Amino acid sequence: MAATIAPPPTATVEADVARALAEDIGSGDVTAALLPDATDVARLLCKENAVVCGRPWFDACHRRLDPEVRIDWRVAEGDRVVAGTILAELSGRARALVSAERASLNFVQTLSATATATRAYVDAVRGTGARILDTRKTLPGLRQAQKYAVRVGGGVNHRIGLFDAVMLKENHVRVAGSVTAAIGAARAQQPSLPLIVEVETLDQLREALAAGCDRVLIDDFDAAARREAVRIAAAAGAARVPLEVSGGVDLEGVRAIAADGVDCISIGALTKHVRAIDLSLKLGPACSG
Structure with a gap:
């Protein structure tokens, strides 16, 4: 270890x-x-x-x-x-x-x-700069143990639970009315916690970057949209917001995803399957x- x-x-x-x-x-x-x-x-x-x-x-x-x-x-x-x-x-x-x-x-x-x-x-993404993250899809009662095992395997832990980071998804955006409004509400209520925002379109990505967050989750983007998302994030300024990919990731395809320039790839299968x-x-x- x-x-x-x-x-x-x-x-x-x-x-x-x-x-x-x-x-x-x-x-x-x-x-x-x-x-x-x-x-x-x-x-x-x-x-x-x-x-x-x-x-x-x-x-x-x-x-x-x-x-x-x-x-x-x-x-x-x-x-x-x-x-x-x-x-x-x-x-x-x-x-x-x-x-x-x-x-x-x-x-x-x-x-x-x-x-x-x-x-x-x-090993599959070695040399690309992408980090492999886990999720909360752990065996009940063994979350700390499995997240430790991810670290032993060379991966990085995502949030431990619902208490140590704010993660805005489509339901939060829908209720707030927009990505910007959801981010504003989250920052007002939990200013000290990391803020991760899931976006479904490139326009939402631009909105999240403009409003300010700690990481953006581009869930189920195809390869072309993923590469454009990387370009948009890079053009947003020196303090580049990391991009995370999740959904539909397997061992055969993970290297291609990493090669597109994303920063993090979260994989539920590490602990779930x-x-x-x-x-x-x-x-x-x-x-x-």
Whole structure:
């Protein structure tokens, strides 16, 4: 993981893990109780190519059930690994290793999926200057975790929720009567928050740039309109307002969008269409070698 990526808040990790373990273990792991409560070893195996993410949640799952567990990671957060890589080795109480297994794997397989998808998009636009952003289309209860995974994958976080930025869309413009009026109302009510404005036409773009905002979202513009939007924004002055593209973006077409000169490309699929990375946690003496 790059040194500039802040670790997730400890309170967030602990709360996520507490919910996951409570959901899975409930009143007690009746199957793990069949095992002797002796020391055992295990290894975490990645079965496909991936970008690793989720170590804080994995560790917290196991340490919550066995504070003395030893977890020796062989890879760093954000490392790109190939199928067959042993990610970590563990040593601890057998019952705790088994009880924490599913929850810990669920976190790593999900967050690695988001980091892996993000890295693919970041690699696809490398050299263009465009940044890959996430959206609020996250798994319920895991927004902070998935947005952390986007950062690990090399992406940039959009607004966290409905509280940390104002984002004007067509409904806001319709009610206000115009882009200019909507921007004026937003600035009056929330002067300190970033202001993002979605526009549907080039005329609305010109209006947003003239009224003043922090970013303009050009949603579902075709290539010709997108390139004209970049030209208009560049001609508006030295303090160029960044342009964001959203809607209908896939891995095959993202480079062409970036090459048109836009600044940001937001992609819901990074967190919404995740396919879990295939992992396993195997117990037994063979894992110690």
